[in-house]
Amino acid sequence: xxxxxxxxxxxxxxxxxRATYLKVANGNxxxxxxxxxxxxxxxHRIATSQPCRHKITEGGLQCAYCGAGLVPEWRGxxxxxxxxxxxxxxxxxxxxxxAVRAINLHAEVVVSRxxxxxxxxxxxxxxxxxxxxxxxxxxxxxxxxWPALLTIWQDDELTQFHLxxxxxxxxxxxRSGVEFPLEALAEKFDADAMRLRTxxxxxxxxAAFVRSLKDRGAGVNGKAKK
Ligand SMILES: [Zn+2]
Numbered sequence: 001x002x003x004x005x006x007x008x009x010x011x012x013x014x015x016x017x018r019a020t021y022l023k024v025a026n027g028n029x030x031x032x033x034x035x036x037x038x039x040x041x042x043x044h045r046i047a048t049s050q051p052c053r054h055k056i057t058e059g060g061l062q063c064a065y066c067g068a069g070l071v072p073e074w075r076g077x078x079x080x081x082x083x084x085x086x087x088x089x090x091x092x093x094x095x096x097x098x099a100v101r102a103i104n105l106h107a108e109v110v111v112s113r114x115x116x117x118x119x120x121x122x123x124x125x126x127x128x129x130x131x132x133x134x135x136x137x138x139x140x141x142x143x144x145x146w147p148a149l150l151t152i153w154q155d156d157e158l159t160q161f162h163l164x165x166x167x168x169x170x171x172x173x174x175r176s177g178v179e180f181p182l183e184a185l186a187e188k189f190d191a192d193a194m195r196l197r198t199x200x201x202x203x204x205x206x207a208a209f210v211r212s213l214k215d216r217g218a219g220v221n222g223k224a225k226k
């Protein structure tokens with residue numbers, strides 16, 4: 001029999017670290033609330049937006065996409081709180097950056113997207129506010145989206161680059177200009193360790209299960225050997 005499990009408790013408390021993309025259907029609108037400063041990143045648009053490692057590290061890391069001749073494009077990652085107070089983000093173009101920067105923290109916004117499937121979002125201040133954002137411990141402070149983006153990108157070298165920059169900042173070494181909160185970074189590594197432990201435990205169970213099949217003389221796909 002297969003067992004249903006609740007999420008691991010440690011996964012529940014990774015606050016402020018995970019953010020998911022706020023999907024807005026073509027020609028539709030979605031209300032949300034400003035959660036913090038927009039982060040500008042040069043990306044390569046493959047199936048999804050992948051960070052340009054060369055640009056984001058100011059030449060510190062090589063970028064395979066640049067190496068393949070692809071030109072990076074600027075995108076602004078805008079952190080937002082949705083109706084359920086879940087941290088989300090949308091991507092905007094250069095041309096909407098000034099308008100988005102003019103929006104106050106916690107102000108209600110309308111996110112829309114033009115008809116084209118690939119067009120970036122438009123984020124505007126909501127003129128006819130329907131409800132204010134409920135301020136809690138989670139939503140009160142401006143969100144730093146960097147740790148969430150690093151978690152999404154899953155590029156270990158890029159994460160290490162930020163970790164080194166954070167360490168240098170802490171120890172008074174060369175300033176890299178990269179602001180990175182150490183608590184959030186520690187939480188990211190906690191979450192990674194938990195994920196790896198979960199995978200390792202599942203693999204061990206699978207290995208034991210396969211061995212037990214072998215011991216019972218079962219063949220491929222559980223069919224008994226003739
Ligand atoms: Zn690149």
